[in-house]
Amino acid sequence: MNTLLTQVPAPHTVPVHPVARQLLDRIAAEPAAPLRVAVVAPGGYGKSVLLAALDRRYREAGVDAVLVDDADRLGPDQLEELLAGADGPIVVAHRPAAVAPGWTLLQLGPLGVEEVARLMAAVTGAPADPAAAAELHARSGGVPRLAERALRGRLEEFRPELDELDDDVLRYLIAAEAGAGRNLDLLCALLDRRPDQLPSIVEGARATGLLAPDDTLLPLAAAAVRDFGPPARRLTTVQRLVELQLANGLPVLDLARSLLGTGSSGASAAAAFAAAAGEALPADARLAAQLFEAAAEAGDRSPAVTAGWARAAALSGDLDTALRLGDGMLGAADAETRAAGAEIAATVLAHRGELARSAELYHWAGRADAFSATALVGTGDIEGARRLLDSPTPGVAPTLFAGAATRMARGIVDSVSGCATETLSTLLGAAAMLEPALGGMLLPDSPAALAALVAVHTGELALAESVLTRALDGGTGGDLLAARHRLLLGWVAMTAGDLAAAAEHRNAVAGRSLEARDELFFATLELGLARRASDLVGLQRSWNRAYQASMRQQTDLFTLLPLGELAIAAARTGAFAKLSGQFERAHGLLARLGEPPLWTVSLVWHELHAAITLEDADAVKAHLATLTTHAHCGRHPRALATAAQGWLAVLSGTFDPDAITAAAAELHDLGLRWDAARLAGQAAIRTSDRKAMVQLLEAARQFQGPAARREPGTSPEPASGTGLAALSERELEVARLVVDGLTYKQAGSKLFISGKTVEHHMARIRGKLGAADRRELLATLRELLSRPDAT
Numbered sequence: 145m146n147t148l149l150t151q152v153p154a155p156h157t158v159p160v161h162p163v164a165r166q167l168l169d170r171i172a173a174e175p176a177a178p179l180r181v182a183v184v185a186p187g188g189y190g191k192s193v194l195l196a197a198l199d200r201r202y203r204e205a206g207v208d209a210v211l212v213d214d215a216d217r218l219g220p221d222q223l224e225e226l227l228a229g230a231d232g233p234i235v236v237a238h239r240p241a242a243v244a245p246g247w248t249l250l251q252l253g254p255l256g257v258e259e260v261a262r263l264m265a266a267v268t269g270a271p272a273d274p275a276a277a278a279e280l281h282a283r284s285g286g287v288p289r290l291a292e293r294a295l296r297g298r299l300e301e302f303r304p305e306l307d308e309l310d311d312d313v314l315r316y317l318i319a320a321e322a323g324a325g326r327n328l329d330l331l332c333a334l335l336d337r338r339p340d341q342l343p344s345i346v347e348g349a350r351a352t353g354l355l356a357p358d359d360t361l362l363p364l365a366a367a368a369v370r371d372f373g374p375p376a377r378r379l380t381t382v383q384r385l386v387e388l389q390l391a392n393g394l395p396v397l398d399l400a401r402s403l404l405g406t407g408s409s410g411a412s413a414a415a416a417f418a419a420a421a422g423e424a425l426p427a428d429a430r431l432a433a434q435l436f437e438a439a440a441e442a443g444d445r446s447p448a449v450t451a452g453w454a455r456a457a458a459l460s461g462d463l464d465t466a467l468r469l470g471d472g473m474l475g476a477a478d479a480e481t482r483a484a485g486a487e488i489a490a491t492v493l494a495h496r497g498e499l500a501r502s503a504e505l506y507h508w509a510g511r512a513d514a515f516s517a518t519a520l521v522g523t524g525d526i527e528g529a530r531r532l533l534d535s536p537t538p539g540v541a542p543t544l545f546a547g548a549a550t551r552m553a554r555g556i557v558d559s560v561s562g563c564a565t566e567t568l569s570t571l572l573g574a575a576a577m578l579e580p581a582l583g584g585m586l587l588p589d590s591p592a593a594l595a596a597l598v599a600v601h602t603g604e605l606a607l608a609e610s611v612l613t614r615a616l617d618g619g620t621g622g623d624l625l626a627a628r629h630r631l632l633l634g635w636v637a638m639t640a641g642d643l644a645a646a647a648e649h650r651n652a653v654a655g656r657s658l659e660a661r662d663e664l665f666f667a668t669l670e671l672g673l674a675r676r677a678s679d680l681v682g683l684q685r686s687w688n689r690a691y692q693a694s695m696r697q698q699t700d701l702f703t704l705l706p707l708g709e710l711a712i713a714a715a716r717t718g719a720f721a722k723l724s725g726q727f728e729r730a731h732g733l734l735a736r737l738g739e740p741p742l743w744t745v746s747l748v749w750h751e752l753h754a755a756i757t758l759e760d761a762d763a764v765k766a767h768l769a770t771l772t773t774h775a776h777c778g779r780h781p782r783a784l785a786t787a788a789q790g791w792l793a794v795l796s797g798t799f800d801p802d803a804i805t806a807a808a809a810e811l812h813d814l815g816l817r818w819d820a821a822r823l824a825g826q827a828a829i830r831t832s833d834r835k836a837m838v839q840l841l842e843a844a845r846q847f848q849g850p851a852a853r854r855e856p857g858t859s860p861e862p863a864s865g866t867g868l869a870a871l872s873e874r875e876l877e878v879a880r881l882v883v884d885g886l887t888y889k890q891a892g893s894k895l896f897i898s899g900k901t902v903e904h905h906m907a908r909i910r911g912k913l914g915a916a917d918r919r920e921l922l923a924t925l926r927e928l929l930s931r932p933d934a935t
Contacts, residue, residue, distance in 0.1 A: 314373065
């Protein structure tokens with residue numbers, strides 16, 4: 145009868161290792177052949193599964209065979225005694241070791257991707273997805289036991305196996321999971337072994353089948369060690385590793401991260417968490433905040449840890465925690481702690497739209513006068529800002545960060561002086577200075593954001609997009625400023641008439657919890673997109689959110705853009721009177737700053753359009769006069785003033801088409817495509833001169849963007865065919881807009897044609913499609929346009 149000298153598991157549903165099939169095939173052909181086979185592989189490679197299959201084969205053939213599993217656990221004498229006198233087949237399975245002479249070696253290796261796929265199919269009973277098989281192969285390294293347990297959701301079966309491991313091997317595996325498996329000096333100190341003694345421990349770890357060929361833990365093995373290794377031994381091992389790293393002044397981030405959530409406390413754990421938080425802060429503020437919090441919970445309530453926690457919380461966007469911690473530091477006995485708390489609280493308040501209070505706290509802190517000066521300009525106190533910059537705080541190191549902050553402040557101060565021709569260059573330089581030195585720096589606003597605002601106010605949209613993209617890609621200001629940079633990119637795209645890109649930037653921020661300043665820009669971006677799309681329903685829906693956001697944000701210099709957009713929407717929705725107080729404060733602010741052209745022109749341009757919508761002729765003339773006053777300050781204000789004169793002429797019904805085309809072309813060249821197209825389009829539908837109308841419509845189409853352009857002098861080719869193929873390009877455009885719910889007048893405004901022309905197009909479409917009435921026509925169009933092949 146068979147002699148199965150160790151416990152072999154019951155038959156598995158998993159196929160035997162491919163390499164072992166050769167042995168099974170040989171036995172099937174010659175069951176009584178006197179084999180001497182040593183099956184060698186680390187744990188988990190299928191030795192026991194093979195022995196179970198051999199046992200079945202030999203029993204079915206009536207052959208008395210000796211099968212020995214885990215032979216590596218037996219001493220030489222024990223194994224010799226067990227095998228003595230055996231004259232039938234002998235198969236011995238053991239973990240890697242020397243093979244005796246005269247024995248056939250059968251070495252089991254890891255499975256390939258295709259073999260893992262077959263394993264998946266055998267376990268799940270369904271064909272394996274190739275991508276899932278590749279992913280499982282990567283996580284398991286092709287080790288059959290790891291792959292099978294992962295498939296069955298039974299990694300916890302490693303628990304007793306890990307408990308039984310030699311202590312040194314287990315500690316090595318824990319160290320490897322914590323990221324210290326390749327640091328020989330650290331391992332020697334941890335295990336209290338000489339370097340020449342480490343190889344035997346590493347060999348023991350390899351024999352578990354949990355290591356990759358480069359001796360790192362396989363991903364699934366790392367999860368098993370982390371989640372199912374003996375908790376107390378893991379905790380003491382990792383803490384010892386941390387102590388050794390700290391004693392040698394070496395990085396501890398990876399080790400300390402593995403202690404999060406373990407309840408580690410005491411001086412050494414607190415020191416490890418604090419040190420790791422400092423390492424994480426430049427690249428991962430959210431993780432740094434967790435580590436600083438863990439340090440505090442472990443017993444370190446020092447000002448340094450509290451300040452670090454507050455700073456990291458702010459950078460990760462958790463302003464409630466940052467403000468709570470910063471405000472608590474204001475009552476500290478130590479002046480340095482109070483200053484740090486004031487600086488953190490000031491930053492949070494700036495993001496919450498409280499620039500005046502922010503400036504006060506920055507000045508009280510006595511070490512961030514550049515930020516205080518920037519905030520003072522934003523609230524209209526130019527003299528206070530100049531005093532701060534002309535009397536720098538003594539003892540402040542001239543770091544790259546401090547230099548960039550000062551340059552930013554001087555750029556903002558200069559922006560309200562004269563025509564401010566050098567302001568944008570100064571702010572772009574400040575943004576560039578901060579790029580290599582920003583990690584972990586807490587900012588109330590970024591030079592990139594302020595440069596972009598100035599660029600939009602001066603018609604330099606390409607520069608605005610460039611500086612914001614660099615800031616977003618470089619992580620300037622952490623998560624705290626990421627939403628601001630993204631929203632300003634949306635504003636730049638919307639201003640340029642690229643509504644699809646603007647919507648993408650808006651969508652990237654949608655759903656996030658936003659502070660007052662970002663909420664205002666988000667809500668008015670939605671409002672502006674709805675207005676430009678002639679979406680009256682969306683405009684009404686967005687109005688309340690935008691208005692409420694504007695009420696929560698104190699009026700300042702850096703929020704005039706959204707206020708201008710709000711003005712036009714308010715005029716469209718009949719709620720302009722509700723904004724009277726905000727415009728009074730905005731113009732009071734500009735008056736205190738001397739009516740700076742850079743900041744005044746864009747707001748007045750938006751107010752002009754609100755007045756046009758309200759048909760307030762006196763207000764239109766007043767706004768035109770203001771724009772004309774500032775026209776000498778550069779191409780952008782001059783273009784807006786000229787366009788404003790054009791609008792007044794269009795509304796009066798007496799205008800020169802060439803002058804309107806030229807004014808719109810100047811707007812287009814500045815990147816204001818939507819404004820340019822609208823001016824030309826509105827002029828076209830207000831003239832009775834056929835030639836002028838064609839000229840202006842063609843200009844409007846070209847200004848609107850490449851998708852809407854047609855070469856001058858050309859006309860659509862006659863359509864042929866059935867269904868949508870029977871419609872011309874223009875008829876398709878009209879059909880889509882009408883099906884989307886726009887009235888003929890709204891569709892005409894969007895396409896720069898009259899509502900009557902839209903009606904004529906719809907009549908021709910109805911004839912081509914053979915619809916009996918309007919209801920049938922709309923139903924037919926909806927069905928045709930919903931098809932995947934609709935063009």
